[in-house]
Amino acid sequence: MRKQRVHHALDTLILLGASLLGILAFLYPFFTLTRQGFTGNTAHAQDAPLFTVILILLCLGAILATLGSGEMNSKMVAILGVLSAANAVLRAVPGPAGFAAVFVLPILCGYTYGATFGFLLGAFSILVSALIGGGVGPWLPYQMLATGWVGMTSAWLPRLERWKKGEVIALGLWGLFWGFAFGALMNIWFWPYVFQPQQASLYWQPGIGLRETLRRYALFYVLTSFWWDLGRAAGNALLIWAFGRPILKLLRRFQRRFYFTVLPSSRENQPPLKVHPQKSLH
Amino acid sequence: MRHPVAWVLWTVSSATAALLTRNPLYLILIALAAWFVYLVVGQSSSLARSWQGLLKLGALIWLVTIPFNALMIHHGTHVLFTLPKNWPLLGGAITLEAVVMGLVSGFALWTLLLIFAAFNTAVDASLLLRLVPPFFYQAGVVASIGLTFVPQMLLSAQEIREAQRIRGHRFRSWRDFLPLLMPLLTTAFEHAIQLAESMEARGFGGGLTNPAEETLLRRLLLASLSLVLGGLALPLLWEIRIFGELLLLLAGGIFFYALYRVGRHVQRSHYRRLRWTRSSSLIALSSAATLLGIGLIYSVDRAALTYYPYQPSGLLPPFEARIGFLLSLLALPGLVSLFEEAPSASVPLQTQGNGGERSA
Numbered sequence: 001m002r003k004q005r006v007h008h009a010l011d012t013l014i015l016l017g018a019s020l021l022g023i024l025a026f027l028y029p030f031f032t033l034t035r036q037g038f039t040g041n042t043a044h045a046q047d048a049p050l051f052t053v054i055l056i057l058l059c060l061g062a063i064l065a066t067l068g069s070g071e072m073n074s075k076m077v078a079i080l081g082v083l084s085a086a087n088a089v090l091r092a093v094p095g096p097a098g099f100a101a102v103f104v105l106p107i108l109c110g111y112t113y114g115a116t117f118g119f120l121l122g123a124f125s126i127l128v129s130a131l132i133g134g135g136v137g138p139w140l141p142y143q144m145l146a147t148g149w150v151g152m153t154s155a156w157l158p159r160l161e162r163w164k165k166g167e168v169i170a171l172g173l174w175g176l177f178w179g180f181a182f183g184a185l186m187n188i189w190f191w192p193y194v195f196q197p198q199q200a201s202l203y204w205q206p207g208i209g210l211r212e213t214l215r216r217y218a219l220f221y222v223l224t225s226f227w228w229d230l231g232r233a234a235g236n237a238l239l240i241w242a243f244g245r246p247i248l249k250l251l252r253r254f255q256r257r258f259y260f261t262v263l264p265s266s267r268e269n270q271p272p273l274k275v276h277p278q279k280s281l282h
Numbered sequence: 283m284r285h286p287v288a289w290v291l292w293t294v295s296s297a298t299a300a301l302l303t304r305n306p307l308y309l310i311l312i313a314l315a316a317w318f319v320y321l322v323v324g325q326s327s328s329l330a331r332s333w334q335g336l337l338k339l340g341a342l343i344w345l346v347t348i349p350f351n352a353l354m355i356h357h358g359t360h361v362l363f364t365l366p367k368n369w370p371l372l373g374g375a376i377t378l379e380a381v382v383m384g385l386v387s388g389f390a391l392w393t394l395l396l397i398f399a400a401f402n403t404a405v406d407a408s409l410l411l412r413l414v415p416p417f418f419y420q421a422g423v424v425a426s427i428g429l430t431f432v433p434q435m436l437l438s439a440q441e442i443r444e445a446q447r448i449r450g451h452r453f454r455s456w457r458d459f460l461p462l463l464m465p466l467l468t469t470a471f472e473h474a475i476q477l478a479e480s481m482e483a484r485g486f487g488g489g490l491t492n493p494a495e496e497t498l499l500r501r502l503l504l505a506s507l508s509l510v511l512g513g514l515a516l517p518l519l520w521e522i523r524i525f526g527e528l529l530l531l532l533a534g535g536i537f538f539y540a541l542y543r544v545g546r547h548v549q550r551s552h553y554r555r556l557r558w559t560r561s562s563s564l565i566a567l568s569s570a571a572t573l574l575g576i577g578l579i580y581s582v583d584r585a586a587l588t589y590y591p592y593q594p595s596g597l598l599p600p601f602e603a604r605i606g607f608l609l610s611l612l613a614l615p616g617l618v619s620l621f622e623e624a625p626s627a628s629v630p631l632q633t634q635g636n637g638g639e640r641s642a
Contacts, residue, residue, distance in 0.1 A: 003493045003497070011500065014507065017504060017508065017511070018507060024514060058537065061418075061537070061541070062503050062506070064418050065418065065540065065544050074486045077423055077424055077478070077486070078477040078478035078481060080424045080427075080428075081425075081428045081431060081477075082431050082471070082473050084424065084425075084427075085428045085429070085430075085435050085470070086431075120424075124424050127425055127428075128425060128428035132429065138394065138398075242457055243460055243463060246460065246464055250464065250467055250471070254471045257475065
């Protein structure tokens, strides 16, 4: 039991460390281009995207290698695989204004089953969907990491089981938030590179400071991807508000069937096996 | 059918070249090579139609970015016309340099899209999953299950839909889909339970069994992540570049050592071995030559690959024959496919005395 707790703590630290590094990878161009001086033809302006992709791959690699070190049992592998397939199918169903219901399951599963499960479901859903739809490309690691964060952060929401209506309302608002946040996050991987420093107030320039950067990005976001993201955010919220309650009930019902481990007993005079219930799947 | 490793190498080589250069002449060469490969190899794929749509959309976005770029950037010496200065964001000189820069930037992205179109249509996803290295085998198993269950999910959805219709349910708006969604999820969970039981019955879970080893591996991975964070922070925050690079090197070493330790406990079995053909060697060698050559030029003479239409450079891009030759090698997979009958890339596993393929 002690070893399990240590492993769980280390897994959580790896997930958090990789996520921190992932955030740094998204923000890395702002630091490097500021220091190097972005004059459009600087070699480092071309280095930065390659280095960022390497960092993102490192984050995903660290998390996935942790799985290989013995923590995932057959139940987790099976449920992750099958739910990833279900989510990939949901993603393939076209909705209005480019909406795809890919965030609903990671949000609800992350909230119910924990941060690790939420992260993995988000990341694997995108991977499976890319493999069936031929969407493998340099954008894939970014999408996997960002969708993984959707599931991971959903586990950090306060537990509202007693307040059933409020729980679904809060999760719907969370889906609304992530609908916008996902778009805002994904823009960052190209925004610092888009134009030259001579351009005006819509784009980033080295040395303009945090406040001005945020102001310019907000303006850029509202003028470009806000309207696209609005469809996604509204779709997430509506689906969770409409279907969230029965889905949560279903997830909790199956949690009791999935979330236990069978441990060998240490004493000979006791029954050979005992069942140890878990609160979340790690 | 060529070996997926050869395709991966070709894709990495083409994508790296497209990422490292902004010279339109070199980009045209890469795009022509990728287009040729896409036409010859990828057109017969079931994914070809969806990629055609995506490529058209990419081309449309590219064309839209050209005037957008020209209207937003007012820098350059070749002024085409001038918009009133008092127009917010748009006011100022519209220059040829800005038009060219928009053209080249959009074209680079579209070329990247084309490369991945060729890759996705040429390589089967299931063959690709067999390349997953041993340290990611759990992730590979999850992705394989996901891929395998997608058709089953679609079939379940169809059956549930028909059953609900027979019961009188009508799917008129999105709110009517709950009677479809809930049985679909329940079925998915039931399948997962059956699958987990069947996997356990077949002895799945043969990864690490030594808790001390598991702890060590986690510590190694955590240490490598911490060192990367430190290695990035040192040059960015305190300008200690050399220590930062040393930390990054150390982190890389620890990371790969941890991966090696995870992977050495994994035993793999293959029902069918992928066959490495002569054409696979040709593709792999030519791609490696391009990758190495472009990498070498980039590290020794970066200016040879860059393009900057503004002053002090000129509008006309430079061209070097050695780079042109290296990039034209990327068309080889298309040529090989044209002149060769495609035999099956995989052969059934033969009984071998050397124990090269083990059952797990």
